[in-house]
Amino acid sequence: MIRSRLARIPTSLSKIAQNIARLKAERTGGLVDVTPSDELNPATATKHPHHAKAVAAPPTTNYARTKYDSIEAMQASLEEEDEAVHRVFEERPAYEQQKLLRPGWTRDLDAEPYQEFDENTELLLTKIDEVTGVADVVRAAMEDEFPMSQEEVILLRKVSNAMMFASHSTKPEAIDYMFSILRKLVNRAEIVRHFTPYAWEFLWAFDESEIPTFRSRLIGDLMAKAGAPFNRQQELKYIGGLFWNDAKDAAIKRWEGLVERDPAPEVYTIGVKMFTLQCRPDVVEWLIEDMVKKVGYADHRHYGSVAQAYNHMFEGEKAWEAFKKLEYWEKKNNAKTSAQQLDDLAMSFLDGHQPAYGLEVFKKLVRDTPPSERVAARTFANLERAVYELQESATKPEELNEISRSALEHLPPTVNNKHFYGAWLLNLLRMGRPDLACYVSLEVQPAAGFPAEATQVNWVIQGFLEMDNLKMAEFLVNRMAYVCLKEIGNHEAAAALAEESSIGSLPPEAGQLAKLVDPARFAEKIPAATVQTFSVIMQYLSRRQNLNSVIKFTQTMINCDIEWNSYILNHLLYALLRSSEMTRLSLTFTSMVPPEGRIVPDSVTYGIMWAAVRNRYTQNRRKTDFITPRELFQYMFTTNPEIDPTDDKAKKMWYHLIQSFFLSHDLEGALLALHAASKQWKFAVDPFAVRLIALGVFKNRPGAHIEAVGKEKLDESTRALLQLGAQLDSDGRRKKKRQGRAVLDVESKVKVGKLDAVTQLLWYELKGAVTQPASPVLLDEIARAKEDMGLAGVDLGLRLENCFF
Numbered sequence: 001m002i003r004s005r006l007a008r009i010p011t012s013l014s015k016i017a018q019n020i021a022r023l024k025a026e027r028t029g030g031l032v033d034v035t036p037s038d039e040l041n042p043a044t045a046t047k048h049p050h051h052a053k054a055v056a057a058p059p060t061t062n063y064a065r066t067k068y069d070s071i072e073a074m075q076a077s078l079e080e081e082d083e084a085v086h087r088v089f090e091e092r093p094a095y096e097q098q099k100l101l102r103p104g105w106t107r108d109l110d111a112e113p114y115q116e117f118d119e120n121t122e123l124l125l126t127k128i129d130e131v132t133g134v135a136d137v138v139r140a141a142m143e144d145e146f147p148m149s150q151e152e153v154i155l156l157r158k159v160s161n162a163m164m165f166a167s168h169s170t171k172p173e174a175i176d177y178m179f180s181i182l183r184k185l186v187n188r189a190e191i192v193r194h195f196t197p198y199a200w201e202f203l204w205a206f207d208e209s210e211i212p213t214f215r216s217r218l219i220g221d222l223m224a225k226a227g228a229p230f231n232r233q234q235e236l237k238y239i240g241g242l243f244w245n246d247a248k249d250a251a252i253k254r255w256e257g258l259v260e261r262d263p264a265p266e267v268y269t270i271g272v273k274m275f276t277l278q279c280r281p282d283v284v285e286w287l288i289e290d291m292v293k294k295v296g297y298a299d300h301r302h303y304g305s306v307a308q309a310y311n312h313m314f315e316g317e318k319a320w321e322a323f324k325k326l327e328y329w330e331k332k333n334n335a336k337t338s339a340q341q342l343d344d345l346a347m348s349f350l351d352g353h354q355p356a357y358g359l360e361v362f363k364k365l366v367r368d369t370p371p372s373e374r375v376a377a378r379t380f381a382n383l384e385r386a387v388y389e390l391q392e393s394a395t396k397p398e399e400l401n402e403i404s405r406s407a408l409e410h411l412p413p414t415v416n417n418k419h420f421y422g423a424w425l426l427n428l429l430r431m432g433r434p435d436l437a438c439y440v441s442l443e444v445q446p447a448a449g450f451p452a453e454a455t456q457v458n459w460v461i462q463g464f465l466e467m468d469n470l471k472m473a474e475f476l477v478n479r480m481a482y483v484c485l486k487e488i489g490n491h492e493a494a495a496a497l498a499e500e501s502s503i504g505s506l507p508p509e510a511g512q513l514a515k516l517v518d519p520a521r522f523a524e525k526i527p528a529a530t531v532q533t534f535s536v537i538m539q540y541l542s543r544r545q546n547l548n549s550v551i552k553f554t555q556t557m558i559n560c561d562i563e564w565n566s567y568i569l570n571h572l573l574y575a576l577l578r579s580s581e582m583t584r585l586s587l588t589f590t591s592m593v594p595p596e597g598r599i600v601p602d603s604v605t606y607g608i609m610w611a612a613v614r615n616r617y618t619q620n621r622r623k624t625d626f627i628t629p630r631e632l633f634q635y636m637f638t639t640n641p642e643i644d645p646t647d648d649k650a651k652k653m654w655y656h657l658i659q660s661f662f663l664s665h666d667l668e669g670a671l672l673a674l675h676a677a678s679k680q681w682k683f684a685v686d687p688f689a690v691r692l693i694a695l696g697v698f699k700n701r702p703g704a705h706i707e708a709v710g711k712e713k714l715d716e717s718t719r720a721l722l723q724l725g726a727q728l729d730s731d732g733r734r735k736k737k738r739q740g741r742a743v744l745d746v747e748s749k750v751k752v753g754k755l756d757a758v759t760q761l762l763w764y765e766l767k768g769a770v771t772q773p774a775s776p777v778l779l780d781e782i783a784r785a786k787e788d789m790g791l792a793g794v795d796l797g798l799r800l801e802n803c804f805f
Contacts, residue, residue, distance in 0.1 A: 155184075156191055163202065175206055182218060192226040204234055207241075216241025232262060236270055243274050263294045272302045281309035281322070300329035304341050311352030319349065320357050339365060347428065350436050353516065355444040359417075362424050421445050425456055434463030435513040438476075442525045443517050454480065454527040458536055465540045471509040477537050477553070479503045480529035484560045487528055493559040531562050538568055542575035550575055564592065566602045573608045577615075585612055586627045593635060603643045603650060606636050610656040617663035629660040630669050633676075634790035643681045654683050655692060662696025668785040670696070671762045675796040676789070678755055685754040691718045693758045697765055724757040 162178040169175075182203075185192050200223055207215040220238030223230060230238065235258055242251035252274060259267050268291045275283045284306050288298050303326035310319035323345065330337055342365040349358030421440060428437040441456045457476060464473040478501040485494035497503070503523065506514050534557045541549045550572060557564070569592055576585040589609060592599045609632055616626045643650050657677065661670035670693075677683045685693075694717045766778055786792050 152188075152191055155188070156194065159185070159191075163199070166206070167202070179206075179215060179218065182222065186218070186221055186225065189225045189227075192222050193228075195222075195226060195228065197228070200228055200234070204237065207237065212237055212240030212244055214241065214245050217245045217247070232264065232266065236266060239270060248274070248278070263291075265291070265295055265299065268295070269299065269302070272305055276305040276309050279309055279312060281306045281313075281318070284309065285322075297333060298329050300326050300333060300335055300337065301341060303329065304337065304345055307345055308348045311348040311354070314352050316349070316352050316354035316357060319352060319354070323357070323361065336368065342368075343427065343431075346424065347431065347433065347436065350428075350439070351512070355440065359420060359424065359444075362420055362427075366420070366423070417448060418450055421448070421450060422456065425459065429459055429463040432463075432467065434460050434467060434469070434472075435511055435516075437463055438513055439516045442522055446525050452525050452527050454530045454533065457527060458530070458532045461533065462536050465536065469509050470540070471507045472513075473537060473540070474501070474549075475503065475507050475510075476526065477529065477533055478556075479523055479526045480533055481556050481560055483526060484528040484562070488561055490559055490561075493556075497556065497559075529560060529562070531565060531568070534562065535565075535568050535571070538571045542571040545575055545579050547575055547579060547581070564597075564599050566599055566605055569599050569601065570604050570608060573605065573612075577608055577612050582612065582616055582626055586625075590627065594639065601635070601639055601641060603641045603647075603653070606632075606641060607649055607653040607656075610653050610660060613660040614656045614663065617660060629657075629664050629666060629673075630785065630788040632660075633657070633669070633673055634788065637676060637680065637790045640680070645682045645684060650681075650683075655689065658689055658692045658696070662693070662700060665700055666785075667697075667700060667762055667766055668782050669789060671759065671766070672782070672785055672789055672791055672796065674755065674758065674762075676791055676794070679796060685758060687718065687722060690721050690754055690758060693761070694718050694721060697761060700765070721757045721761065722754065724760070 159178075159181055162174075162181050166174045166178040200219070203219045203222075207213060207219065216237045218241075220230075220234070220241055223234070223238070235254075239251045239255050239258070242248070242254065255267070255271055255274065259271060268287055271287050272284050275281075275287065284302065288302050288306075291302075292298050303322045307319040307322040307326065310316070310322060326337065329335075342361055346358045346361040346365065349355070349361060421444065425437045425440045428434070428440065438457075438460045441460055442452050445456075446452055457480065461473045461476050464470075464476070478497060482494055482497050482503050485491070485497065506517075506522070534553055538550055538553055541553070554572065557568075569588075572588060573585060576582075576588065589601075589605075591597055593601050593605075609627070613627065613629055613632060643653075645651070645654070654677070657673060658670065661667075661673055674685065674693075678685065691714065695714060698714070698717075767774055786794075
């Protein structure tokens with residue numbers, strides 16, 4: 001122990017000597033030799049410039065010190081030698097450092113340092129220190145001429161470090177930390193008055209959002225306390241920060257002073273926004289007139305804000321006059337109103353009970369804005385398709401290639417208005433206003449001579465469900481079902497439905513719609529329900545496992561004599577599967593598909609059912625009977641749904657099918673199902689399917705426990721089966737080549753080889769021996785399995801009687 005300690009003493013003494021020499025050199029005004037190669041060496045370089053380590057001068061008398069004529073010469077030399085130091089501040093991820101920082105100033109190296117950091121670190125800090133003015137404070141403190149206390153200087157240093165950290169970090173936490181420190185300086189004017197103009201520009205660069213945030217108000221408050229001058233952009237940001245952060249009176253007062261000093265268009269724009277949000281359109285119109293006097297023109301978009309404010313006050317005529325002024329200045333300025341603003345205007349007219357004016361604005365939107373702008377604004381995603389479908393019967397095919405003024409003028413007025421009403425309704429739904437869409441469909445359109453359509457009302461129901469307004473959606477579905485029951489003459493069911501649900505009055509969740517329509521007349525215009533009506537509502541309810549409501553609407557659909565389809569059936573089966581209602585699931589499936597029912601199931605239906613069968617056999621206690629794998633495969637083979645074997649959901653169904661047969665200990669059915677599914681739907685026996693088959697064989701062996709098998713043994717068995725499949729595939733290609741047949745592609749043959757390999761495995765498990773032929777009992781079992789699975793008389797390519805593997 002003592003010897004090991006003594007062995008380290010010379011090294012420690014050497015470091016102490018070097019540190020003493022370095023400190024002595026600093027006291028005598030000596031210069032420290034900074035080696036750029038050490039700074040660039042990743043083994044010795046530090047992670048942060050504050051921790052940069054200078055190389056100490058060796059404690060010898062012949063140390064070559066570099067002499068300079070002035071501090072500026074020394075700084076220029078260091079900048080040339082150590083460009084890596086300055087590169088830290090030049091490579092900024094978000095903001096340009098050069099325009100925020102002024103030329104560097106370094107303190108007198110002969111002076112005593114205020115804080116203990118070496119020359120290299122100070123050179124790095126000089127740039128960011130110039131932003132906050134902390135370098136001047138440190139120099140004055142070193143000269144004992146600055147009145148700030150040590151606590152204030154340390155706080156200013158903390159601000160400087162936070163700003164440097166925020167300037168080089170892309171994480172939002174760094175920016176939040178910087179503003180958290182700035183909040184502490186709101187009442188410390190003696191500190192923030194040392195911020196340079198570059199510091200304020202640096203801070204304003206962090207608030208570039210369209211709506212000013214609290215940062216704008218915080219930075220503006222700091223500048224006001226420090227007495228720093230504002231430029232126009234900073235003044236506008238500060239006013240916006242005050243207005244949008246609970247200081248509206250102060251913002252308007254400051255804006256009034258600004259518009260007197262600097263009547264610029266940007267200043268009038270923010271004034272229009274503020275007074276519009278306060279619902280003072282008369283003041284906004286006066287501002288626009290004053291802008292015309294002082295600037296010489298008016299921004300046409302300002303009148304759009306005036307129109308929206310009047311619509312909010314339900315003064316539709318004044319809003320329309322403002323829109324006419326918008327069109328006047330738009331034409332005079334040779335400008336175009338954006339699709340988004342026209343879209344907002346159309347909806348505001350509808351909110352103001354002026355659907356006719358809203359329709360005209362909507363027509364202007366489609367007529368004057370190009371499709372690319374509408375798509376960019378996420379407006380009318382399917383508008384071109386709707387126009388194409390509606391123009392196809394009214395115009396020539398060559399006129400359908402674009403949406404333009406000439407194409408719209410060729411439309412008859414009836415088709416024109418019908419198209420615009422439908423597109424307007426879709427747009428309102430995309431903007432999250434199903435109440436206004438319902439108003440257009442059931443009030444505005446019938447008033448214009450176009451009866452309400454069930455398709456449009458189904459869209460409205462979907463819109464209410466997307467907003468989680470189930471009560472309003474159920475009201476529309478029940479009302480449409482009531483109309484349908486009346487039309488088919490089922491008056492008893494109609495009376496029961498009317499008594500059970502209040503279809504004569506709007507629910508409280510109607511919201512704005514209750515103010516726009518008359519409930520008595522409104523209910524009379526609702527069309528009859530269709531199969532899509534129940535599809536929409538049952539999809540929503542089944543995904544939320546609301547089985548009681550699903551059953552209720554199922555009975556209503558049966559009373560309406562509406563044919564079911566596989567789409568609705570799948571929703572119901574999904575709901576039963578999620579709630580583990582296995583008895584209901586089995587009865588629902590068998591009663592609705594042939595031969596008992598009339599619904600033809602699709603691939604999604606069988607995907608649900610195979611998942612249910614697989615889940616049923618993995619339960620520890622199976623209390624009720626369920627459809628067997630053989631019975632389900634018979635349904636599937638008989639109905640023969642269209643299945644894409646490359647689809648992910650189809651592959652999942654294929655794996656569940658394999659697992660179901662092995663979990664039910666049905667090797668005969670598994671053998672037949674593998675060959676029948678591969679032949680009928682081209683399912684591939686891929687490596688994962690081979691692994692499932694190997695696992696199923698292990699589980700079906702007498703007295704076998706899967707825990708004793710282990711992953712290694714399962715992997716080994718899977719590899720052996722894959723190798724056997726490849727060998728069989730190779731033998732098959734050589735045989736066909738000798739017979740002069742065409743050789744198929746390798747991929748498909750490999751799949752056939754894997755199927756042959758698992759067939760040998762299953763056949764061996766069924767026979768129990770390798771060389772003996774199949775017994776009559778086994779052949780009878782396979783024949784019975786073919787009969788149960790609906791494969792009697794189907795040639796699967798198996799010759800089981802003569803199989804000797």
